[in-house]
Amino acid sequence: MARQQGQQGQDQKQEKRIERFSREPCPAEVEEILGRTGFRGELTQVLAKVIGGTEQGKTIRRNVKGPVKLKDVLILRETQIEARRIRTKIMKGAFT
Numbered sequence: 001m002a003r004q005q006g007q008q009g010q011d012q013k014q015e016k017r018i019e020r021f022s023r024e025p026c027p028a029e030v031e032e033i034l035g036r037t038g039f040r041g042e043l044t045q046v047l048a049k050v051i052g053g054t055e056q057g058k059t060i061r062r063n064v065k066g067p068v069k070l071k072d073v074l075i076l077r078e079t080q081i082e083a084r085r086i087r088t089k090i091m092k093g094a095f096t
Contacts, residue, residue: 026053026079028060030072035086037063044068045086048076055079 028048037043043063050058051073063083064074 023078024053025075025077026055027051028062028074028076028079030064030068030070030074031059033068033070034061037083037086045083046074048074050076050079053079061085 028050030046031049032047034045034047037045043065045061045063046068048060048062050056050060058079060076060079061083062074062076068074
């Protein structure tokens with residue numbers, strides 16, 4: 001009996017976790033390029049404004065792999081998790 005209740009609790013947690021990340025992808029426009037990050041400078045950190053979906057209008061900091069420039073549109077799988085802020089001013093490569 002107690003095992004069944006424990007299993008039901010785990011199932012509910014699993015459903016909530018899936019629900020959180022199963023939203024449809026939403027577009028976001030790059031507003032500002034903050035700098036390069038990653039072990040070898042392979043990522044670019046940007047500020048992107050969500051232009052569709054339930055989080056419309058929210059500005060979020062994200063790491064982007066590959067070439068990116070201002071006014072590019074990114075398709076975000078989720079908008080809940082934000083990238084950590086770059087702490088150092090050392091930036092690798094040209095990004096402007």
